[in-house]
Amino acid sequence: MSLALGCVADDYTGASDLANTLTKAGLRTIQTIGVPEEGRALPEADAVVVALKSRSIPADQAVARSREAEAWLRARGAAHVMFKVCSTFDSTDAGNIGPVMDALRAEAGAAIALVTPAFPETGRSVYQGNLFVGSVPLNESPLKDHPLNPMRDANLVRVLGRQSASPVGLVDTATVARGAEAVAARLQALAAEGKGAAIADAIFDSDLETLGRAIIGEKFSVGASGLGLGLARALVADGRGTQDAAGAAVGEPVGGAAACLAGSCSQATLQQVAAAEKIMPVMRLDPARLLAGADVVAEALAFAAERLAAGPVLIASSAPPEAVRALQAEHGVDAAGHAIEAALAAIAEGLVARGVRRLVVAGGETSGSVVDRLGLTAFLLGPEIAAGVPVLRTAGRPEPMLLALKSGNFGGPDFFGRALDMMA
Numbered sequence: 382m383s384l385a386l387g388c389v390a391d392d393y394t395g396a397s398d399l400a401n402t403l404t405k406a407g408l409r410t411i412q413t414i415g416v417p418e419e420g421r422a423l424p425e426a427d428a429v430v431v432a433l434k435s436r437s438i439p440a441d442q443a444v445a446r447s448r449e450a451e452a453w454l455r456a457r458g459a460a461h462v463m464f465k466v467c468s469t470f471d472s473t474d475a476g477n478i479g480p481v482m483d484a485l486r487a488e489a490g491a492a493i494a495l496v497t498p499a500f501p502e503t504g505r506s507v508y509q510g511n512l513f514v515g516s517v518p519l520n521e522s523p524l525k526d527h528p529l530n531p532m533r534d535a536n537l538v539r540v541l542g543r544q545s546a547s548p549v550g551l552v553d554t555a556t557v558a559r560g561a562e563a564v565a566a567r568l569q570a571l572a573a574e575g576k577g578a579a580i581a582d583a584i585f586d587s588d589l590e591t592l593g594r595a596i597i598g599e600k601f602s603v604g605a606s607g608l609g610l611g612l613a614r615a616l617v618a619d620g621r622g623t624q625d626a627a628g629a630a631v632g633e634p635v636g637g638a639a640a641c642l643a644g645s646c647s648q649a650t651l652q653q654v655a656a657a658e659k660i661m662p663v664m665r666l667d668p669a670r671l672l673a674g675a676d677v678v679a680e681a682l683a684f685a686a687e688r689l690a691a692g693p694v695l696i697a698s699s700a701p702p703e704a705v706r707a708l709q710a711e712h713g714v715d716a717a718g719h720a721i722e723a724a725l726a727a728i729a730e731g732l733v734a735r736g737v738r739r740l741v742v743a744g745g746e747t748s749g750s751v752v753d754r755l756g757l758t759a760f761l762l763g764p765e766i767a768a769g770v771p772v773l774r775t776a777g778r779p780e781p782m783l784l785a786l787k788s789g790n791f792g793g794p795d796f797f798g799r800a801l802d803m804m805a
């Protein structure tokens with residue numbers, strides 16, 4: 382297979398979001414979990430998104446895994462590799478966006494990387510380098526309370542500047558409005574000034590199309606699904622896509638029982654869990670008891686086992702910011718997060734052992750832990766449930782499963798019911 386586009390994603394929900402966008406734009410896309418092992422056959426594709434769980438790990442490990450993924454994609458013909466980061470730029474001053482970007486840009490031999498997390502379909506726009514979530518700057522959005530990477534600065538030139546070894550510039554909205562050649566010229570000028578990266582403003586999909594045309598001939602970029610859209614449209618315009626890519630892998634119904642797990646504490650997920658209580662049994666995990674050593678995994682599985690034959694259940698650790706802060710103050714951010722992720726992963730494994738074949742997971746890190754524990758290696762893309770969230774069908778598993786891996790922030794209040802309705 383010779384790829385039109387290669388992507389390295391820093392988490393699994395982000396990877397499925399990007400794979401969904403590329404598929405809708407006309408590229409046949411596969412999502413792999415990590416770098417596929419030598420000799421593993423993959424279906425023919427225009428684009429591969431290698432999903433890593435590298436957003437919240439030490440920067441040196443994130444760099445090593447990302448370089449390995451990039452090398453694998455280049456070896457399969459990808460002339461352009463995009464590093465997929467979160468549309469809310471989830472990161473800390475220690476990384477991992479800056480260190481990974483620096484390493485992949487050096488690997489590509491590029492002087493400067495264009496960077497934009499804009500994703501207008503989900504309300505993420507960038508103006509004068511400032512990221513907006515809907516109508517408010519990033520630092521006033523619910524992301525200011527994220528359990529792992531609270532985002533307290535909306536100015537991405539500053540945010541990325543604190544993470545990268547090189548200075549960061551701006552391709553502003555006036556330049557983008559002048560078109561792809563103006564963007565390319567601005568990038569060249571910034572590189573000549575010694576900038577290693579440039580945040581690009583983008584408010585509408587048309588801006589992302591301009592950016593895509595400006596950089597498709599370059600080897601490397603950093604962005605969220607919006608930039609993926611711009612790159613995919615540039616490739617399709619150049620005859621690199623496939624007419625029938627969209628909606629592809631629905632396949633035969635997989636049957637089996639269905640369940641939902643939520644480890645995201647985002648405002649959107651909290652609303653979705655509350656709404657789910659009206660349509661299915663919901664068990665709320667008590668993280669304090671989990672951290673005190675209680676066997677909440679066994680309790681959750683007993684709860685599910687009694688009810689699964691009658692219909693789907695939801696098991697959630699999701700809690701509002703005050704409760705998250707209190708737990709973290711007592712146990713530490715990493716210990717609390719990891720213990721809850723591990724418990725939800727163990728519950729997922731137990732659910733599959735009890736016949737669950739359709740699984741909805743809310744939360745990026747949570748989805749990473751669940752997918753790793755289930756040993757899933759690749760996904761084919763099915764229809765879109767909500768912006769940025771497709772139905773995924775496992776590839777390479779003797780008995781297929783359907784999954785939906787939801788970014789904490791995505792989806793409307795009825796997300797869980799809607800997802801289950803689309804996963805037969």
Ligand SMILES: Nc1ncnc2c1ncn2[C@@H]1O[C@H](COP(=O)(O)OP(=O)(O)O)[C@@H](O)[C@H]1O
Nearest residue numbers: 528645698700705718721722744745746747789
């Ligand atoms: N009640 C809770 N208290 C503290 N941390 C929690 C709680 N529930 C879940 N977490 C942790 O919060 C983090 C949520 O991250 P993630 O799953 O990526 O969600 P999102 O997609 O919203 O970013 C995970 O590490 C998860 O284990």
Ligand SMILES: O=C(O)[C@@H](O)C(=O)COP(=O)(O)O
Nearest residue numbers: 394395398467468745788789
């Ligand atoms: O770009 C996005 O917003 C998503 O694709 C994404 O990366 C989500 O991350 P989580 O909210 O941690 O799931």
